[in-house]
Amino acid sequence: MTEKNEVRTEENKVISPVVIKRLPRYYRYLGELLKNDVIRISSKELSKKMNVTASQIRQDLNNFGGFGQQGYGYNVEYLYNEIGKILGLDHINNIVIIGAGNLGQALANNQEFDSNGFKIIGLFDVNPRLIGMTVRGVEVYDIDMLEEFLRENDVMIAALTLPASKATKVAGELADLGIKAFWNFAPVDLNLPEDVIVENVHLAESIMTLSYRIHSK
Amino acid sequence: MTEKNEVRTEENKVISPVVIKRLPRYYRYLGELLKNDVIRISSKELSKKMNVTASQIRQDLNNFGGFGQQGYGYNVEYLYNEIGKILGLDHINNIVIIGAGNLGQALANNQEFDSNGFKIIGLFDVNPRLIGMTVRGVEVYDIDMLEEFLRENDVMIAALTLPASKATKVAGELADLGIKAFWNFAPVDLNLPEDVIVENVHLAESIMTLSYRIHSK
């Protein structure tokens, strides 16, 4: 029996969420190395740069297969590409942003997403002052156009950058329209069907943990 | 011997980071309950709402002392306030934002921070087109004014919403000026002295884990 939202490799092995969370960081460091024309790296060298244990790097990577070579280490470009594939960055992932305020615009302006295959193809808002404007070539549409837009475009992800008061309702509507993945910036927990994936970015929670660490010293 | 960056209660007990990360979510749910005039709640009821185990809630809270009463449960307002104290939300935490682009402005506009005691008292940028403008009553200053500003104001936290290429250098300068806590939105790992606290918000890493879950189904 497959549990809800479980994540498995081709061999049907369950990968721990903590491992998955670390992959993008490996990917970033490997990208840096690649940019600096580094050809190969050992888990020991990488562990020193990243301030983690070499053992953890090897264990993490071995969840997905043997990418290294004994006595040699890892080929940077190969490992970079393999992790990219694991993360699904070898696909174009079309994104719509719901809420074209500062945060929505900030996401649309972020080049880092583009360069990793995340393509923002539309911003949506209710505010007539925003509708029709363009952010880095991406148009802001009336949210009433969303249904039609989703019919005509292959959208993988909806980013929710709107007030919490509206997020739950809009998310439900989007799920009904077939959106299966949400990147949620609103400070609520969306309650959606089991097969829908939600990644939360709760900024207030983030700064509260920072505050905790400041005041507990 | 106290390890670097360890976080302890008054009794000198080490609190696990995973517990700390969950506290703001409890705080949010309790705030909702409070708003809805709920007087008391049991760990069981709360666990159902939050989709965690009751046992985890009780274990988490007991790290900080007994806030509940057997046979009764937890008083919502009391528990809300106690968690707020644990998180340091009973203080005003002054924040400066370095980088007044969309993301910096989005943070300045976010009312949720205000209402939890986080007060944004200045935005800083190098862009002359931004300098002098005002976001929700907060002025954008020339970054050259930063040193003077920090001398005259009690700033707890610097939010870094600037390009990765500049973040490392600016963070180092701010640390030299005495800033002890950074909320880092740039996609780099800051390398700062051990006593400096860094909370990272790596948005690209967040969406990559979302992508992973989409493509691994």
Place this chain on the structure above:
DNA sequence: TAGTCTATGTCAAATATTTCACATTTCATT
């Protein structure tokens, strides 16, 4: 080509985290 050295992949041990289970306390009802 042989020998030495390096560094992976992996098993096992050590830690950390979560869940279970229950004694005890308190609430609520009769």
Place this chain on the structure above:
DNA sequence: AATGAAATGTGAAATATTTGACATAGACTA
């Protein structure tokens, strides 16, 4: 006032995660 039900706080068990250790494959040198 007595009884039953509810729910905490807390040890202990069960899981999960991280670290350590090393046999072995393969790189590199001479």
